[in-house]
Amino acid sequence: MHRRDFLILSGLGLGGAALPAMFGKAIAAEQLLSTLDPAHKKHLADAALAAAKQAGASYCDVRIGRYLRQFVITREDKVQNVVNTESTGTGVRVIADGAWGFAATHRLTADGVAEAARQAVAIAKANSKTQTAQVQLAATPGVGEVSWRTPIKKNAMEVPIKDKVELLLSVNAAAQNAGADFVNSMLFLVNEQKYFASTDGSYIDQDVHRIWTPMTVTAIDKDSGKFRTRDGLSAPMGLGYEYLDGDAAQKFVTPNGVVNYGMSYDMLEDAVAAAKQARAKLSAPSVKPGKYDLVLDPSHTWLTIHESVGHPTELDRVLGYEANYAGTSFATLDKREAGFRWASEQVTIVADKTQPGSLGYVGYDDEGVKTKQWDLIKDGILVDYQTIRDQAHILGKTASDGCCYADSWSSVQFQRMANVSLAPGKAKLSVADMIKDVEDGIYIIGDGSFSIDQQRYNAQFGGQLFYEIKDGQITRQIEDVAYQIRTPEFWNACSAICDDSDYRLGGSFFDGKGQPGQVSAVSHGSSTARFDGINVINTARSLG
Structure with a gap:
């Protein structure tokens, strides 16, 4: 969470x-x-x-x-x-x-x-x-x-x-x-x-x-007092109660047997799996720090996208308007003009307020602008930002991108993040096929705690579930994993993205910004993606 x-x-x-x-x-x-x-x-x-x-x-x-x-x-x-x-x-x-x-x-x-x-x-x-x-x-x-x-x-x-x-x-x-x-x-x-x-x-x-x-499901080792939790793998969605129709749940069974969900959710099934996985965490070995190839499930990647791409491409952060609260951005205007390589050629990231089922899906924003989809990063190159009506002229645009929002009638509307998503890979690629090529890696499922600097450049991310990958095989569940990134180096390390059959949404109801503070609801989609040679640390804490 x-x-x-x-x-x-x-x-x-x-x-x-x-x-x-x-x-x-x-x-x-x-x-x-x-x-x-x-x-x-x-x-x-x-x-x-x-x-x-x-x-x-x-x-x-x-x-x-x-x-x-x-x-x-x-x-x-x-x-x-x-x-x-x-x-x-x-x-x-x-x-x-x-x-x-x-x-x-x-x-x-x-x-x-x-x-x-x-x-x-x-x-x-x-x-x-x-x-x-x-x-x-x-x-x-x-x-x-x-x-x-x-x-x-x-x-x-x-x-x-x-x-x-x-x-x-x-x-x-x-x-x-x-x-x-x-x-x-x-x-x-x-x-x-x-x-x-x-x-x-x-x-x-x-x-x-x-x-x-x-x-949130908690398992306790009563002899040691040690406990572990696993949060649900559902995503907040722009849907009705049909989302909870378990009989029709859209299921994604990962190679290690974990079931994730798309546009519908079997909450009962996930609760049973969460209990078993939380208990397995109690005896899972702690990760050995080092460099690993990471295979990141969409239930995890949404948060990395949110923090390291969504926020630094908000134009008001780029311009320094948020410097005294939630940070600025390393992605300054000169970088777009210079064709800055944000990521590998595998990576295209789009902003989208028209995606059905997403939290940000509306017909018009809070300035009356019809919503749309547009590229932020195209084939790895920074090409655009997220812009509203009174900022458009700064980029030479003649129209807003339709991403202005207020969380209440009593709050003034201002620039908020659109749904920002990693486009699926163009070539047919399953998660199992992606893992076959990983010699020494970690498969991460679910979002966890994170930290990131004010310019969205240096960051650290945890997760819910971690599985060791050795010579193309998932070998065991492990614990205490977090990875460290510098945003451009991390995204340039993206070597493969699964195709659209694996695409799913994650997101948050509580994206905070502004003074006085406001929250907004935003989704981020992706397929499972691989990042090579990422630094992993051990987050275990000694009680002694």
Whole structure:
């Protein structure tokens, strides 16, 4: 599990009082199925747009958001928490006198949103007195009245709590029967109902659904007190409850017998495997440090992509706008101009907001820009960054890439990471065929702890499961593995990528950025990939 995810989720079972404070007010389950009338939202948006223009704004956009979340949290045979939350309101962003201004309100009346618009204009005019350059906004033609909805088959909010609890408790029981001493499991469901309107002439109504089923299984050696855990191998997805249809689960059986999942997930099966693998960790030998060829499963690689490619290609980091919080980027503008070799010729990495099932899949971003796919790294060469409307001119672009996002109606939208993914290999290649050529390697499955420097250049990554590879054969499970990288050297060491039949998504609900901090949901896809000659360290800690 991502460190940030762990810190957020580890507190969720402590009581219902903390959750509404983080995610909105607590509501009854049936309220999760209600919506706001689009005609009423258009009426409110028009009131805000008119007030902003009358107050002197040259541009205005309005976001009316209703953010719904459900948490079902269990441990062993007990339900720890069931919480439903709602947060609803309006955010108004304007340009006046060449500067940005933003204000928000929970008052869903014409007078309320108009007052927020006037406040945003006043803030923009105040900002303009100290701003050294005027905002340059890339043109975005209005699209009129349109709607978009995540193409789900079964709305998870409609599934009775009883069914969800029964699923999680059966998962916990299956893990315990398979040898687990402790097990936590939960459902985290999200529905973002977002309405966007702008002076460009857009009225965009979107209904976004996401789901996650995190699980942690713990095995204990009662004689020594030693314990090991294995988190679930599910990925958070932009899907409905059909994701949990175990009978139809899309399964990827790895050469060592571990089952991973794609666009569907058999949670029961994974719980049983997790219990057995956590117990096997207790007796697995510790890795010998040294240079190894790494075979990285997509359930692991997503996090390496996120940290070492996704973040350093965000243009605001490249420009230094995030220097005081989450770091800048080694991938400076001169590198793109010079055709910087980021990776081997095997590697093409794309940004994509249109990929079905991904967390970042939407029709339009929070600036009203239609989403798209574009290359960041092409055949190993850095070719582009991730850009929004007020940055496009810096790269000589005439349009935004459609990757602007706010995590709430009360937060201002800004540049956020698109789904950033490693393209599958073009030649037919299975995982088994890839491993046949590895003489001395390690097969890594699942994401673990990590660290990375402020410029996204030096990093270290752990994982969930580690298997030794000797002379083309997987020999045994090992432990205490982490690998160290310098971003360009690591990606230039990529010697093979499996074909699209092995492609899967990983991701996070909690990609943090900004001040005040915001989180966004983002996926990263890949097929299994091989990296040669990577430095591996031993992370074991002595208790003596």
